[in-house]
Amino acid sequence: MKTTFLSVMFILIVASVVMAQSITVKVSNIRNTKGNIKVAFFTSEHEYEIEKPKYMRKISKSSMKNGEVTATFKDIPAGKYGVAVLDDENANGDMDYSFWMPTEGFGFSNYYHSGMSKPDYENFTFTLGKEDKTIKVKFRYIL
Secondary structure, X not given: OHHHHHHHHHHHHHHXXXXXXXXXXXXXXXXXXXXXXXXXXEOOHHHHHOOOOOEEEEEEOOOOEOOEEEEEEOOOOOEEEEEEEEEEOOOOOOOOEEOOXXXXXXXXXXXXXXXXXXXXXXXXXXXXXXXXXXXXXXXXXXX
């Protein structure tokens, strides 16, 4: 009985790993190799408004070529997401400002924001389903 239970558990774990989807984030227009890139996965408008993402990941700039870097995450469950990305040049974990203007680059999943205020959450959401997904983020620098 114990052996059967362990066998079933093993099969379920292997199946979940094999069937897991991945999300690839391609970031472009990076201006330098300082710091790292923070990737925030929001699952609701409320999380976005209070700036508390469901998942937070970092991307090293060590593999950057021609102002671009790509990273694949295999640990993000299926669901609806909006991804906000920060070029954390000084690696302090926060967006830095000067005279209320961001001094570091930022971007959003499959959406280039040209306005001066935060974009609406629905502008950059997508669904991660059973298939692998690739999103593109183009950084914008104001200062």
